[in-house]
Amino acid sequence: MWVYEKKLLYPVEVKECNPKLARYIAEQYGGADGELAAALRYMNQRYTVPDKVIGVLNDIATEEFSHLEMLATMIYKLTKDATPEQLEEAGLGPHYVNHGHALFYENASGVPFTTTYIQAKGDPIADLYEDIAAxxxxxxxxxxxxxxxxxxxxxxxxxxxxxxxxxxSLRFREAVEILKDERDRKKIF
Amino acid sequence: MDATERRDMLKNVQQADFVVVELTLYTNTHPDDQEALTQWRLAIKEAASLRKMYEKRFGPLSLHSIPSEQAIDTGWRWNQAPWPWQM
Amino acid sequence: MDDTFRGSYEPYISPCDPCPPVLVKTFSLPPQLFMNFQPASLPQFSPAEALQHGSLWPALVDGYSKREGIS
Incomplete structure (x- = not known):
């Protein structure tokens, strides 16, 4: 389970209204290589990786959710009091007619999030290499x-x-090295 | 409540918690690094103490902490603005 | 920016290129590429510096700013 902490991982400062920038940041909020995709990918892969690397996936997945909250804070504040006209000007007209001032898991082009962005292959090396690439x-x-x-x-x-x-990326690379050390382990026992 | 002081004290918690985040990830892949494991335990202790100082004045950051008398006296509630994205 | 963690190349430039040509293209070669497994006891930032830089270890930080003009 998870327990909510009423604080951000990093003190996000937003000083200006800027819906266009919010739209660009959406790429990392609900895009293919964004934080939601990362969090869900690792959280789901952790069930079927060798025990030695579960912690890496579990703890990085958890941190990704705190990154998602940082991005949400930026998007929320950058658009909070923007008028519909300002949103339209920023290319967020289509977003506004569907979601108003609400945030949504979509990329910078407004394409909604889909789990086809992520994979779980059940092969530890295939999964960790995907994670490094991500x-x-x-x-x-x-x-x-x-x-x-x-x-x-x-x-x-x-x-x-x-x-x-x-x-x-480094921790996932280290996870690969840890698994490489398991070579021929069966012969020893 | 002084907003600047609250921010500063929260930042101390964020800094200490971040060290714990980093050392947790590191010790996940370096389980035999005794020096790091010792530092990790001390970092958790330090983060807990800074958190306690903040929470005593401004109320719990999570429901793992017991609300202080001081926080209750000043009208603290869990469901109370500002939330982190509103600050 | 730390030059140690950047690569560069000179792309072919055609006389027919419509935009003013960029003679040298730069790209990231971040620290983790050269480490693969972090050695023990690397120098550390203070907690305040660590949060500011995004890592406890200076050796993992390459920084980035829009002044670089990467791409």
Missing amino acids: EEKARATYQWIIDVSDDAWINDSLKFLRERENVH
Whole structure:
């Protein structure tokens, strides 16, 4: 089970109304390489990986949910008091007519989240390699969002999230190394 | 309640908790690193103490903590704004 | 940005390219590529610095800013 903590992982600061930036950040909220996809992918893979690497998947999945909450905070604040006209101007007209000011799990183009973004192959190496790729793709996405954002405060949070992808990628790489050490184990016993 | 002081004290908790997050992930893949395991245990202790200081004044961050008299006296409720995304 | 964690290449440039050509393209080569398994006892940030940088270990941090003009 999980227990809610009434705080963010990192102090997100949002100082300006900017629905267009919110739309771009949605790529990491409900997109193919986003935090929701990451959280659900690892949370689901953890049941069928060797015991030695369950902790890595369990704890990274849990952290991804805290990243999702950081992104939600950014999207919520960037659009909170925006008028329908401002949202339309930012390309969020179609979002507004379907969701109003609500957040939704969709990518920057408004495509709704789908579990076809993720996989669970039941093969530990196949799954961990997907996870490493997911972290590198998320890192790249953060780079491109930072490139199109002029908001220094938002970029500070995005930079933090990008760095977490580096760390997670390393932990998954280490998980692969741990499994490589299991070679021929059966012969020893 | 001083909003700036609350933010600062919360940031102390966020910093200490982040060290725990990092060391937890690290020790998951380095189960035999005794130095790291010791640091991890101390980091949890430090985070718990900073959390206690914050919660004593401003109320529980999770329902694993007992609400302090001080927090109850000042009208603390779990279902009370601001939530983290509203702050 | 830390140059250690970036790669670059010079793409073919056609006289027919419609946009002003970028002569050198840069890309990320983040720290985890060169580590694969983190060694014990790496130097650490203070808790405040760690949260700010996004990792407890400076060796895992390569940073990123829009000034870089990667892509």
